[in-house]
Amino acid sequence: MTTRTGYSLIQIALHWLILVLIAGAWLLGDQMHGYEKLPATAALPLHGILGLSVFFLMILRLLLRLWLGAPPPPASDPKWQRRAATLTHWAIYALAILGPWAGGFAFYLRLDIAADLHEVLINLLIIAILAHTAAALYHQFVLKDNLLARMRPGGSRV
Ligand code: HEM
Ligand code: HEM
Incomplete structure (x- = not known):
């Protein structure tokens, strides 16, 4: 995996x-x-189509991430925060790929255990996303380091 200074337009979209x-x-x-x-x-x-789209687009995104890499976390962050950010990003990838799978098993195979697993994985995904969003807003409005620009087309790089 390579180190980059920003995300590509397709990753941002x-x-x-x-x-x-x-x-x-x-x-x-x-x-x-x-x-x-x-x-x-x-x-x-509609729920299935939206969920399956998440699954396929996350696979595409994972391939792009492995191929194109990502900018390193801001150097000004303490080490634990950089680790937490990396961990959260990979957890989001894992949960947003496995969660829809469990939903598919529940829907097509009528497996109760898959329905329970779907619920657990999606709840964990939502928790990871909320933590991720809170961290992004903390950077933007408390640390004021303009981290959000990384996810804006043509935005400046942190
Ligand atoms: C990231 C994508 C998805 C999200 C955010 C999501 C979210 C949810 C949520 C919030 C529920 C209510 C149960 C709960 O309290 O957790 C649910 C239930 C369900 N979802 Fe999904 N879902 C996704 C993908 C899918 C896919 C791809 C399928 C099937 C093709 C699917 C099939 C189902 C089924 C069958 C249930 C009912 C399970 C039950 O009876 O408890 N979901 N989903
Ligand atoms: C309003 C909500 C959101 C905000 C403000 C936000 C903001 C950001 C920012 C600023 C970055 C760059 C961080 C860095 O490079 O260190 C980022 C990366 C990332 N975000 Fe979000 N995000 C939001 C929602 C989401 C959601 C819903 C997902 C679920 C899939 C997500 C998944 C990711 C992932 C996996 C990365 C790592 C970069 C990558 O591999 O593409 N984010 N986000």
């Missing part, structure tokens, strides 16, 4: 597109309970 797709799938999640007995409403296929 995927970052924000996936945010919207996860929010959509999450908002429809509650309507999925009891999906085996429910009449076919629009929520069911």
